Amino acid sequence: MKFLSEENPDHQRTFEIINEGLSKKAVVVVVACCTVNYDGRARSKLGAGDRMVMIKSDGSFMVHQNINLEPVNWQPPKSNCSAVLKDGNIILEGSRRSPPERLQVVIHKTYVASYYNGKDNKDLELTGYEENMREMIFKTPDIIEEGFRPSTKEYPTSTGFIDVLGKDKNGNVVVLELKSRRAGINAVKQLKRYLDDFSDHKEFVRGILVAPSVTDDAAELLEGFKLEFKPLDPPREFGADKNLTLDFFSKTQDTKT
Amino acid sequence: MKFLSEENPDHQRTFEIINEGLSKKAVVVVVACCTVNYDGRARSKLGAGDRMVMIKSDGSFMVHQNINLEPVNWQPPKSNCSAVLKDGNIILEGSRRSPPERLQVVIHKTYVASYYNGKDNKDLELTGYEENMREMIFKTPDIIEEGFRPSTKEYPTSTGFIDVLGKDKNGNVVVLELKSRRAGINAVKQLKRYLDDFSDHKEFVRGILVAPSVTDDAAELLEGFKLEFKPLDPPREFGADKNLTLDFFSKTQDTKT
């Protein structure tokens, strides 16, 4: 892998390193004292402080403070990023046309300037969210209840799309609202609204909230609306042909019991 | 500012640098070839590739690929982060108890290992969002319409909180739904639901969606529901005592006209 890293470069050198990195479509990482301004979807300013600035090869641009997972300021992928020397400072700018917005980082002192051109063709394999739940329910409907038969996914109503529509063993229409995480009152209200859209129908319609768990408020509300709750965790298995040799996941399993 | 950065350190040295950084409550930045596993709220795995790994002083832990603004894997602030040497690899782990989750980064080859202990006591000043709109409306209600008088913010209803409640010059009750960005049909539906909660009242109640703009669908829906739309941009002024000497914002203003 190609990379370059220099400590305490002067402005001229920092400027060279950043431009070299940008022109090589590398990932540029700079640790520096800087001020930051943003104008676009909102507007912000940030006084001088030590931060990490990163510009990725796709135009992602972010400024990280010492705390928080999220960058304090950023510019999304495909932003137009450039560096200029001006008035004895380095000015990094990232901008977009639509929506019109601009991020400006004024570098006062650089501690580390670096870039790297790494190889990474791996995609993340992720499991355990709502779509996985839906797949699982269509594959093994009995996990909802014995005799349940799903018919339609993303059934349209005037208020939105019903996650899963089906019938129970007695032929009653059943509306499922899926949540991959603990469900709150909003999930219950949403399910209620879907059912209200079925109120034209003379037939009885069941509404079931399917989620790992619900908040107390949500449970009360379910009761009040005569709706049901089916506890169900999203599946956590990866594709069959993909095995993980590390003992990481089995160990994690231990910690959770 | 204190910092340390080394190129191509061996595992032992990488291990030392990371631990030094962690113990000093510094921000640790490592560029390395690594594999990543996560198990907790969801579950994921990522094969070997070159990435940037950062651990902040508050326990924020992230792994960045060459593209995308968001880290491919992460662990939120207050995570318990540590490094161990095992089987000729360095294993970085970040974990939490609640919710139970664990992120593991196995480092195969380190290109740059570094940490820095930067000073940054500056808070971001941000303007142009929903709360600013509400403040502005209470300060100068006439921007909604002549004679409008707001009375309550976050007025509770059975379906949620009304952003702003007030009366017009004729004494009609007015419900405002605020959006700092372009409003879609969901904003309209929400406003409609709030109004329906007022349907017990015999008096006429107006509903106004206040936002910079609306989608075409939303505009149609407003018409159908006999609701109104008031175009209003969130204010973009900073607190009065805070001035920005840079010409950044005025320049941006130019680009937008």
Next chain:
DNA sequence: CCATATATTTCGGCG
């Protein structure tokens, strides 16, 4: 390109 829905959302605020 616009609009919708999900997210390991994160983050702040309140109880």
Next chain:
DNA sequence: CGCCGAAGTATATGG
């Protein structure tokens, strides 16, 4: 600590 709501949300997907 859990819940709720907003976000410059980001990101994928469908029209």
